[in-house]
Amino acid sequence: MRCRESDFEKIPGSVSRRDFLKVCTATAVYMGLPASFGPKIAEAATAAKKRPPVIWLSAQECTGCVETLLRTTHPTLEHLILDLISLDYSETLNTGAGHQAEEYREKSIEENKGKFILVCDGSIPVKDGGIYCKIAGKPVLEILKETAPKAAAVVAIGSCASWGGVPSAEPNPTGATPVYKILEGTGIPVINIPGCPPNGYNFLSTVLYYVTFSKLPELDDKLRPKFAYGRLIHENCERRPHFDAGRFAEQFGDEGHLQGYCLYKLGCKGPETYNNCSTLRFNDMGTWPVNTGHPCFGCSEEGVGFNIPLHTPAVVKNVTPSAVQTPITVDHGGGMSSGAVALAAGVAGAAIGAGVVAMKKVGQEEKKQD
Amino acid sequence: MKIKRRDFLKGAAGCGVLAAVGQPTFAEAKKKERLPGALGFLYDSTLCIGCQACMVGCKKANDMPVESSDLLPIWENPRDLSAKTLNVIKKYENGTGEEKDHETDGFAYVKRQCMHCVDPGCVSACPVSAMRKNPDNGVVTYNKDACIGCRYCQVACPFNIPKFQWDSAFPEIVKCQLCSHLLPKGEIAACCSSCPTGASLFGPTNELMAEAKRRQQMEPGKYYNFPVSSIDSGKTFSQKASRYVPQIYGENEVGGTQVLLLSGVPFDKLGLPELREKSYASTAESIQHTLYKGMIAPIVVLAGLFYFVNRSQNDKD
Numbered sequence: 001m002r003c004r005e006s007d008f009e010k011i012p013g014s015v016s017r018r019d020f021l022k023v024c025t026a027t028a029v030y031m032g033l034p035a036s037f038g039p040k041i042a043e044a045a046t047a048a049k050k051r052p053p054v055i056w057l058s059a060q061e062c063t064g065c066v067e068t069l070l071r072t073t074h075p076t077l078e079h080l081i082l083d084l085i086s087l088d089y090s091e092t093l094n095t096g097a098g099h100q101a102e103e104y105r106e107k108s109i110e111e112n113k114g115k116f117i118l119v120c121d122g123s124i125p126v127k128d129g130g131i132y133c134k135i136a137g138k139p140v141l142e143i144l145k146e147t148a149p150k151a152a153a154v155v156a157i158g159s160c161a162s163w164g165g166v167p168s169a170e171p172n173p174t175g176a177t178p179v180y181k182i183l184e185g186t187g188i189p190v191i192n193i194p195g196c197p198p199n200g201y202n203f204l205s206t207v208l209y210y211v212t213f214s215k216l217p218e219l220d221d222k223l224r225p226k227f228a229y230g231r232l233i234h235e236n237c238e239r240r241p242h243f244d245a246g247r248f249a250e251q252f253g254d255e256g257h258l259q260g261y262c263l264y265k266l267g268c269k270g271p272e273t274y275n276n277c278s279t280l281r282f283n284d285m286g287t288w289p290v291n292t293g294h295p296c297f298g299c300s301e302e303g304v305g306f307n308i309p310l311h312t313p314a315v316v317k318n319v320t321p322s323a324v325q326t327p328i329t330v331d332h333g334g335g336m337s338s339g340a341v342a343l344a345a346g347v348a349g350a351a352i353g354a355g356v357v358a359m360k361k362v363g364q365e366e367k368k369q370d
Numbered sequence: 371m372k373i374k375r376r377d378f379l380k381g382a383a384g385c386g387v388l389a390a391v392g393q394p395t396f397a398e399a400k401k402k403e404r405l406p407g408a409l410g411f412l413y414d415s416t417l418c419i420g421c422q423a424c425m426v427g428c429k430k431a432n433d434m435p436v437e438s439s440d441l442l443p444i445w446e447n448p449r450d451l452s453a454k455t456l457n458v459i460k461k462y463e464n465g466t467g468e469e470k471d472h473e474t475d476g477f478a479y480v481k482r483q484c485m486h487c488v489d490p491g492c493v494s495a496c497p498v499s500a501m502r503k504n505p506d507n508g509v510v511t512y513n514k515d516a517c518i519g520c521r522y523c524q525v526a527c528p529f530n531i532p533k534f535q536w537d538s539a540f541p542e543i544v545k546c547q548l549c550s551h552l553l554p555k556g557e558i559a560a561c562c563s564s565c566p567t568g569a570s571l572f573g574p575t576n577e578l579m580a581e582a583k584r585r586q587q588m589e590p591g592k593y594y595n596f597p598v599s600s601i602d603s604g605k606t607f608s609q610k611a612s613r614y615v616p617q618i619y620g621e622n623e624v625g626g627t628q629v630l631l632l633s634g635v636p637f638d639k640l641g642l643p644e645l646r647e648k649s650y651a652s653t654a655e656s657i658q659h660t661l662y663k664g665m666i667a668p669i670v671v672l673a674g675l676f677y678f679v680n681r682s683q684n685d686k687d
Contacts, residue, residue: 246423246564264421265566271419312593312608313567315470316419321477325420325461328480328641330450 020083023075027201027208037212044212051083052211053108053116055147056090059140060133060167060176061122065158066092068197072204073284085207088116091135102136109150117207118151120144120179123160123167127175144182153189153210154179157203162194162224163302180223189216192223196299199280202228222302224274232317233270233296236278239263257293267311269298401652402489402625404575408508409548410486410628411562411570412578414585415635416471416612417596418479418569420459427564428457428483431549453535456546457483457561462640471612471634478633480640481561481570484531484546485620485627486510487649494651495526500543508575508628509548517543528624528645558600565599567609573601575628582618582630585611625649 025038056066070077081087088108094101108116122140125132130141148154156179159165167176180190193203206225209217217225234240242248242262249257249266257266264271270278273296277288290296298304298314308314425446429436434456439449448455460482465475472478490510492501500517503510512532519541523532535541549559557563562572571578581601588594588611595606612634619637620627623645631637638644661667 243421243423246421246426246566248423248566309608315610316421318420318470318477321420321461321463321467321479324447325422325479326447326449326458328460328462328639 020079023079023084024208026074027205041208041212044208051086052207053086053088053112054119054207055088055105055108055116055151056093056119056121057140057144057147058091058135059120059122059124059144059161060174061158061160062166063092063121064197065121065203066090068282069200069203071283072200075204080204085117085211088112099136109147113150115152116150117210118147118154119203120154120156120161121158123164123176123178124182125167125174126177126182127173132174141182144179148183148188149186151188153191153216154183155191155193155203155206156180156223157193158198159194159196159299159302159305162192162300163222165196166306169306190223191216191219191225193228194222194224194300194302195275196297196305198300199228199275199277199282201280202276220274228276228280229274229300231274231276233273233275233278233290234316236276237270237290238278239290252293260293263290263293263295264313266295267309267313268295269301269304269308269314270296271314271316272304273298273301273314275300402649404488404626404628405506405508406576407506408488408575408628409553409573410508410575410578410630411548411559411572412582412601412630412632413481414569414571414596415478415480415631415633415640416614417567417609418459418481419567420461420479421566422459423564423566424481424561424570425455425457425459427560428546429455431552431560432456451482451531451533453533453537453544456544457481460641462635464639473635473639476635478635478640480631480633480642482529482531482641483561483629484510484548485529485623485629486546486548487624487651488626488628489624489649489651491526491528491624491649491651492523492532494655495522497522501532504550507553509550509553510545511547511550512543512545514542526650528643528650563599568596568598568607571597571601572599575630577601578630579618579621582621582632585632586614586616586618622647625652 021038021042024041025035028035028037028041058066069080072080075084081093087093089101089105091101096104122133124130124141124144125139126141130139133140135143156162160167160176161179163178164172164176167174168178178192180192183190191206193206195202202225205227206217209225217227220226220229222229234243237243239260239262242260243264247256247259247261249259249261249263251257252266257263262268268290270290277296278290281288281291295311297310298308299306304314425448428434429446435454436446437448437452437454439447448458451458458481460480462478462480464473464477467475467477469476470478486509488508490501490503493503493510495501497520498516498518500513500515501510501523502513519534521532521534521543523543524530524534532543532545534543549557552558552560558572559570562570565571571581573581578601581597585594585596590611590613592611593608594611596609597603598605598607614632614634615636617637619631619633619642620629625648631642633640
């Protein structure tokens with residue numbers, strides 16, 4: 001089904017068809033798909049009789065992940081939850097409250113069994129039966145275990161849900177556990193979108209990919225979508241040339257810092273953090289920590305953010321060391337150049353020729369004397 | 371002139387006696403100790419991230435040109451130390467090359483430059499004292515005005531460090547002089563001041579030796595404070611300690627060097643040769659000094675020659 005202008009006029013707050021297609025094309029580009037996939041995404045988002053239902057569960061979290069989504073402007077949040085997805089339950093964004101909201105959640109889960117996307121932010125406390133985080137009197141551990149098997153896919157948004165995040169930092173008093181570990185062995189597909197907060201577009205792109213192609217995007221060994229977490233921040237950092245040239249800010253506010261030099265010495269974790277912050281940036285205004293002058297904190301990387309002290313220099317991860325770097329042993333003197341060989345051969349030839357002529361002459365002289 | 375078999379054997383026996391007499395007097399030259407004010411640096415391969423900032427810093431401080439090689443056509447990638455490169459970071463790679471400081475399927479970096487030996491071969495071999503060891507800080511320096519271009523220093527160096535400007539009409543020897551021009555200004559070697567991780571750490575060699583021994587006692591995986599730039603800079607980084615091979619390269623090699631190295635990969639894998647504890651210079655010097663001691667041996671040899679020449683002369687008559 002193609003989307004028509006009339007489809008959009010029905011929507012309160014009226015979005016033009018043009019704006020909608022712009023959003024879908026932008027989403028395609030974020031995921032590294034050709035721009036021509038924009039209309040496909042638009043079709044998928046409008047073709048279903050119902051928009052893809054989403055249940056958003058919040059566990060031990062700070063609402064930062066929801067906040068970052070609120071600040072995306074293409075699409076805007078209202079556009080997202082009213083046009084692109086059907087956000088059926090979210091503790092922060094619900095209009096209803098209390099029993100009403102809980103009832104609606106259960107109703108939506110039953111109605112959309114096997115079709116809805118379960119989003120979870122925050123880590124799951126497992127210590128003492130999970131009593132450290134309860135919703136409507138029920139531990140979130142139980143809610144997750146009940147809900148996840150009915151979902152089409154589970155998206156763990158934020159570092160807490162992806163690998164434990166802040167609540168899992170030592171001494172981890174609540175037994176904070178990432179979502180994928182809770183669901184380990186159940187065969188339920190889990191996607192991690194780590195970050196504190198993650199980029200809203202990484203989440204959005206993942207959801208729309210699923211809506212469009214009915215499958216998960218390609219994931220890495222830590223269940224993160226490769227289109228977003230395939231490269232180190234360091235690889236695409238705008239301060240990288242300063243790193244390569246050995247220009248470092250020594251401390252906050254010094255000459256190097258004012259000049260925008262590399263923040264490695266201030267403890268930047270970009271060289272060991274896989275994320276696309278350096279290319280995608282935040283808040284639709286091209287900003288991210290490193291361009292404001294603060295070193296990367298490594299918030300999205302397990303074992304880095306909230307684990308390694310802020311100003312400890314990072315371990316520079318390399319898949320393999322650079323090919324440009326000098327190897328231990330180098331073969332010196334790779335033979336003569338062809339020009340030199342030709343010249344040497346010419347000289348040798350001339351010498352031999354001259355020698356032969358000289359010998360002949362000597363012989364003739366001797367004969368004459370005889 | 372004919373030499374009789376008998377005379378020949380007599381002569382040979384005489385030479386043998388001379389050699390035998392000479393042998394016990396090849397007294398070991400006294401082992402040279404590190405100067406109390408010896409300066410150098412400690413290179414810790416496990417802290418090195420291979421950023422090559424030290425190479426850039428070195429070129430800037432010593433006003434050296436950039437060097438492009440055929441490894442890849444890019445701006446600065448020397449193949450090795452050369453007349454344009456005093457300091458180079460080399461990489462060790464094995465198998466998949468994934469784990470840093472692992473001998474198998476890993477990689478590691480090593481910094482190569484002059485080791486500033488306690489008893490340098492180049493200084494010993496130099497016939498004109500163009501190579502000198504500073505009597506205060508022990509830095510091995512080069513004086514281009516004294517140099518005659520014989521390149522004995524290149525042959526004498528066990529680390530293959532001095533390089534010759536083959537492409538120059540007035541060639542010089544080029545080697546690291548530990549930024550001797552910066553030291554009087556109170557600055558430190560450029561490679562150490564530009565190193566972001568403290569992998570190259572400047573300081574007096576005896577303090578660096580203590581630091582190297584401290585690092586070898588560290589428990590791998592635990593966090594420790596590592597000084598940055600120079601040992602007395604007061605700046606430290608908290609870093610996880612790595613597993614070191616139980617050797618401080620430069621502690622005993624060829625009589626000791628003022629540059630010390632620590633690594634997680636055996637040093638021979640990093641292209642650092644396994645060397646004996648005695649310096650080659652001391653061996654060469656003890657032989658030469660014995661031979662010419664008080665000019666006795668040359669005079670005896672000369673006298674012997676006179677004797678034989680005289681005898682053969684008499685035989686003819």
